[in-house]
Amino acid sequence: MTENIKVAYWPGCVSRGFTPELHGSMAIVAEKLGWELVELDRANCCGAGVIAEHNQELADTLNARTFALAQQTGLAMMNICSTCQGAQSECQQRLDADSAYRAHINETLSGQGLAYEKGKDGFTNKNFLWLLVEDYGLDRLKEQVVRPLSGLRVGPFYGCYIVRPKERLGYGEFPDRDVYLEQVIEALGGTVVEYDGARKCCGFPVVTMNRDTSLRQAGTHVGDAIDAGADCLVTPCPLCHLNLDMQQPEAAKVVNRDLGLAVLHLPQLVGLALGAEPKDLGMGKHIASTRWVEERLTAGAPA
Amino acid sequence: MADYTIKVRRFQPESGEGPYWEEFNVDLDPSLSVLDGLLQAKDRDDGSLAVRCSCRAAICGSCGMKVNGQSTLGCKTQIGEAQEQADKMVGAAGVSAAVADSPIRGEGSDLGSAGNPIVIEPMGNMPVIKDLITDMESTHWTKIRRVTPWLLPHGEPPEREYVVEPESMIDITQSMACIQCGACVSSCLSMEADPGFIGPAALAKAYRFVGDPRDAETHERLHDLADDPHGIYDCTHCFSCIDACPKGVAPMDQIMRLRRKAGEEGIEDPNAGHDHEIAFVKVIEKKGLLDEALLVQESYAPGIKGKLKPSKRGLTETIKSLPTILRPLRKRKVKLRQAIPGLHHGLPKEAMGDVKSIYAHAEEHSEELNLYIRGEEGDDAQPDGAAAEEVTND
Numbered sequence: 001m002t003e004n005i006k007v008a009y010w011p012g013c014v015s016r017g018f019t020p021e022l023h024g025s026m027a028i029v030a031e032k033l034g035w036e037l038v039e040l041d042r043a044n045c046c047g048a049g050v051i052a053e054h055n056q057e058l059a060d061t062l063n064a065r066t067f068a069l070a071q072q073t074g075l076a077m078m079n080i081c082s083t084c085q086g087a088q089s090e091c092q093q094r095l096d097a098d099s100a101y102r103a104h105i106n107e108t109l110s111g112q113g114l115a116y117e118k119g120k121d122g123f124t125n126k127n128f129l130w131l132l133v134e135d136y137g138l139d140r141l142k143e144q145v146v147r148p149l150s151g152l153r154v155g156p157f158y159g160c161y162i163v164r165p166k167e168r169l170g171y172g173e174f175p176d177r178d179v180y181l182e183q184v185i186e187a188l189g190g191t192v193v194e195y196d197g198a199r200k201c202c203g204f205p206v207v208t209m210n211r212d213t214s215l216r217q218a219g220t221h222v223g224d225a226i227d228a229g230a231d232c233l234v235t236p237c238p239l240c241h242l243n244l245d246m247q248q249p250e251a252a253k254v255v256n257r258d259l260g261l262a263v264l265h266l267p268q269l270v271g272l273a274l275g276a277e278p279k280d281l282g283m284g285k286h287i288a289s290t291r292w293v294e295e296r297l298t299a300g301a302p303a
Numbered sequence: 304m305a306d307y308t309i310k311v312r313r314f315q316p317e318s319g320e321g322p323y324w325e326e327f328n329v330d331l332d333p334s335l336s337v338l339d340g341l342l343q344a345k346d347r348d349d350g351s352l353a354v355r356c357s358c359r360a361a362i363c364g365s366c367g368m369k370v371n372g373q374s375t376l377g378c379k380t381q382i383g384e385a386q387e388q389a390d391k392m393v394g395a396a397g398v399s400a401a402v403a404d405s406p407i408r409g410e411g412s413d414l415g416s417a418g419n420p421i422v423i424e425p426m427g428n429m430p431v432i433k434d435l436i437t438d439m440e441s442t443h444w445t446k447i448r449r450v451t452p453w454l455l456p457h458g459e460p461p462e463r464e465y466v467v468e469p470e471s472m473i474d475i476t477q478s479m480a481c482i483q484c485g486a487c488v489s490s491c492l493s494m495e496a497d498p499g500f501i502g503p504a505a506l507a508k509a510y511r512f513v514g515d516p517r518d519a520e521t522h523e524r525l526h527d528l529a530d531d532p533h534g535i536y537d538c539t540h541c542f543s544c545i546d547a548c549p550k551g552v553a554p555m556d557q558i559m560r561l562r563r564k565a566g567e568e569g570i571e572d573p574n575a576g577h578d579h580e581i582a583f584v585k586v587i588e589k590k591g592l593l594d595e596a597l598l599v600q601e602s603y604a605p606g607i608k609g610k611l612k613p614s615k616r617g618l619t620e621t622i623k624s625l626p627t628i629l630r631p632l633r634k635r636k637v638k639l640r641q642a643i644p645g646l647h648h649g650l651p652k653e654a655m656g657d658v659k660s661i662y663a664h665a666e667e668h669s670e671e672l673n674l675y676i677r678g679e680e681g682d683d684a685q686p687d688g689a690a691a692e693e694v695t696n697d
Binding site for chain 1: 492493537563574575581583587595623631636662665
């Protein structure tokens with residue numbers, strides 16, 4: 001376990017777009033945990049699987065550029081988006097599998113003075129969730145908790161790209177990656193809510209193509225979590241957040257029932273337990289009200 | 304030998320009762336399969352327990368089922384591993400909800416091994432005939448037939464067999480490995496929300512013919528699959544089928560190839576799936592980062608390359624999406640310039656130069672490079688798909 005966490009930080013697009021509260025809350029949490037984030041402010045969009053669908057070499061080169069920028073810092077890379085994790089892992093897998101292909105991609109990058117090197121300095125690209133559990137450690141996290149989430153019933157929502165395909169996402173080495181959210185919720189003093197949708201698809205990738213299917217997926221999962229008694233959901237994926245939170249009123253119409261369940265970004269949930277104020281964590285910016293969560297915490301918090 | 308408790312979702316239509324759970328205690332070596340466990344329970348405890356199986360070696364594709372919520376083959380899942388999974392998931396992954404709504408019969412897990420029972424259910428997305436036996440005809444086979452699963456060559460057939468270069472068949476060997484078990488259909492999260500979706504097995508089969516050099520109706524096939532609102536653009540990218548497939552077919556990858564080929568053929572679709580793909584690619588080429596408002600506008604009314612030309616559907620969808628844009632504005636979640644297409648910040652100029660040079664280079668190629676993971680030189684790793692498998696008669 002590393003003593004101090006210092007990483008090359010890829011915040012992704014959406015955390016600086018339609019979910020700015022994610023970017024802000026990550027900064028607060030990093031400071032509270034004593035993590036140093038070196039932001040990759042010149043890195044580009046991961047392509048979210050869509051660019052790979054169009055042209056694999058294009059997606060691979062764009063992400064090789066991001067990896068190369070991270071490698072220039074000599075640090076491991078961190079992302080805060082399940083979709084970035086999955087899309088980048090897919091490209092990294094293709095790049096790592098074939099040295100000739102890697103050389104071909106690096107030739108394109110050479111004009112920019114960049115090169116992606118397989119395994120350089122033990123290079124890894126991990127989501128905040130993975131880093132928190134594997135490198136920082138749940139025991140250390142527990143020690144930092146000043147406002148235990150006692151009595152707060154939290155439903156985990158992973159996002160497809162961080163749980164499948166297992167073979168690509170390092171489950172051989174880290175087989176418990178699909179239960180980390182549960183572990184973190186418990187470490188923060190919260191109660192895990194089991195419901196049907198935790199590892200299912202939020203529907204976001206087809207929201208412009210098949211709105212009904214997409215919102216039915218989001219609405220069903222939110223509804224199932226409510227039925228299981230959840231006070232809120234937590235997700236490491238801002239794209240899931242868009243469909244589960246921003247689209248929640250529309251999803252409610254499609255599944256024809258009242259919803260109204262707070263959906264927290266992972267750093268927000270961690271931040272609450274570390275004592276940060278809900279307002280500073282941007283929880284007032286959500287579409288589905290987070291007031292219930294805040295009331296539960298202030299009612300039950302000994303701090 | 305070890306003791307296991309298997310918890311089976313049972314249903315007998317002749318009883319007139321609903322489905323229920325029954326627990327069986329079985330005793331077998333951890334390296335034996337979940338199917339072996341079921342057959343032992345059938346042999347020792349209840350001969351009426353219905354399960355479909357034949358080869359017991361992951362070749363025939365008969366014993367598709369869900370083990371701890373994961374669609375798979377019963378014969379390919381070791382019971383020891385299934386126990387580890389059951390202990391880890393603690394009733395998660397869709398199992399708990401199902402457990403709660405049905406009564407439990409049987410011996411009770413306290414008689415069996417320590418830990419959670421291994422939960423076994425019939426496959427999803429298809430009707431259950433009895434216990435673990437599902438109706439493959441009404442969903443799986445109907446959908447397979449939907450994609451015209453045979454060769455459509457033009458012209459007179461050759462006097463002898465068709466002769467093709469082995470290299471030209473490599474592209475479809477992965478989809479040819481399908482054994483029609485239905486595990487991917489069972490796992491499909493898109494089909495769960497839209498039962499009309501053609502689905503992973505049938506679309507993988509469709510690619511098997513789209514990619515076949517002997518087939519002469521490639522364009523027609525692609526047009527058909529893109530034009531169907533439940534076709535290739537109805538897949539939500541959830542990767543479930545990739546993890547469910549016991550043969551490495553990776554159906555979702557085949558669906559993405561169908562999309563790529565449909566795009567190359569310039570096929571427009573009623574879901575505007577191709578427009579969305581091009582919109583995404585163009586937005587990143589222009590700004591390096593995602594501009595959500597521009598992406599939505601471009602998906603419905605492509606304008607980056609020319610004048611805005613919204614389709615009727617585009618207009619309707621844009622109007623439908625307005626509340627979704629207005630709510631975050633009201634909450635001050637996003638600034639006005641983020642909600643207006645094209646005003647959101649992009650990468651700094653110098654970085655944009657890098658992105659544009661990558662586009663200039665990569666977009667020269669229209670062929671897929673390195674689609675298969677071949678394993679690094681010197682690595683023992685086998686190809687991810689079936690690239691190294693022999694080309695067999697399909």
